[in-house]
Amino acid sequence: MVTPPDPGAASVWVLLGARHGDNQQLLAIADALGVPYRTVPLRFNVAAGLPPVLLGASRLSWGRKDPAALQPPWPRVVLAAGRKSVPAARWIRRQSGGRTRLVHINRPWAPLSWFDLIVTAPQYAVPERPNVLSHRMPFMPPPVLIDVPLPRALQAQAARLPRPWTLVMVGGDSRPFVLDDEAAVGLARLVNAQVRAQGGSAWVLGSPRTPATAMDVLARTLDVPVHVVRWGEGENPYAALRQRADRLVVTTDSASMLTEALLTGKPVVPFALPRQPDWRWRLATAWRAAAARRPGSMVARSFDALQDLGLLSSLRDLGLLHRALEAAGAFDGRGRVLDIARQEREATLARIRALIDRR
Structure with a gap:
């Protein structure tokens, strides 16, 4: 500061x-x-x-x-x-x-x-x-260039896990996204497929928003070499593992978590959590989509006017962010995202x- x-x-x-x-x-x-x-x-x-x-x-x-x-x-x-x-x-x-x-x-x-x-x-x-x-x-x-050491309690486990490492960054419920048991099974299957294709093992890190039940389902469904770190269990290895991982899998409920993964410059695979939108999210999203389809229409003009007046704001739609990043080549692992x-x-x-x- x-x-x-x-x-x-x-x-x-x-x-x-x-x-x-x-x-x-x-x-x-x-x-x-x-x-x-x-x-x-x-x-x-x-x-x-x-x-x-x-x-x-x-x-x-x-x-x-x-x-x-x-x-x-x-x-x-x-x-x-x-x-x-x-x-x-x-x-x-x-x-x-x-x-x-x-x-x-x-x-x-x-x-x-x-x-x-x-x-x-x-x-x-x-x-x-x-x-x-x-x-x-x-x-x-x-990204910080200074080496961040792994917590001492995890160093023995790190020595046992074969390389390359896939780091799985798990978020949780963030309206309209939900991490339920079904989504946890889907995430585990994606991680299993990634590790089998790339070899090595996985580290799975929970976050403050990760439901304990979903983390249990995820741990049970994983059938590759893996170590699961639940939130609050000992010293947080998040920064150290971001530096040491060879590739990352990230749930799509947090723009900051996704950005932190991309700024490593390593290949990132996003995992889209299912949506359970309420009526406000549906209405605002439908109105915005209708305005985008017909820019000169009364619907579009009213949408823009109400936003300018501060009477309407689009609810957060991370799908728009993911599409923009994908179009920019952010997930190809070539480091373009750093530029x-x-x-x-x-x-x-x-x-x-x-x-x-x-x-």
Whole structure:
């Protein structure tokens, strides 16, 4: 983290919310900018469930432990993510007399015109606008080149497992995706086929969202040399195994987990989890698809207009992300995805630096 001697003099403020993935992406951007910044952890109340268009630039839905910390000099740029942080970002801009620029990550669930820059990805289906920068992957720093050792408790097991290694990164339920017993059987069969075709063995890593029952089914169905690591069992070998694996199999419920796998530069095989969409997901997805089929129609114009007003936002559809990555050749194992990630990082940083430098 780059911090100035006087935190109040930071040119960038990073609003941290309750979502770990959003916070990590914001901090990665702030670190990469190379300018002084400060973090502003936010606390939300029940009013945060209201749409940002109703809350405006108020403090009705959010606060922080030290209210006195929100004082001038105001930042040149605020980095934020998520719907709940929008009123806080707008409140800071209002205090600055409109001079603070707002950068929002992913989707704001608010009028797009409120923001100087929105950095998003295909799964959010944010419409094309001059202030929208759409990339195929979330912002993540380049892979760490420093060797990460395997936990001592796993070193003996690692010596017994034949090479090459297939690392299986298992997610879990994330609306509308579900990891049920049937999906666990399908994943195990895919891993069995991969190991038989490539030789060697597999490491299977669970995550905080992996259902225990699905992990049991997965372990029982695997019939190749394998070691299963459940979440919370000892020291996490995730980073070490990403470095050491020869190929990866990843469930498709997490954009960040998929991106971390792709940034290894090794062959990645995605495993699509089944969907159990609710009526809201079905309605929003059908409306978006109808608008895409007939761009000039009343359906398309109403869809775009409601998104611009912040009254409608497409629910996350990771299928759009997978198709965009596949079209870019991200899964061919040739390392092309590393160039894509580098170009997208540079484009994001250039746009934000331009906002910081703008007088």
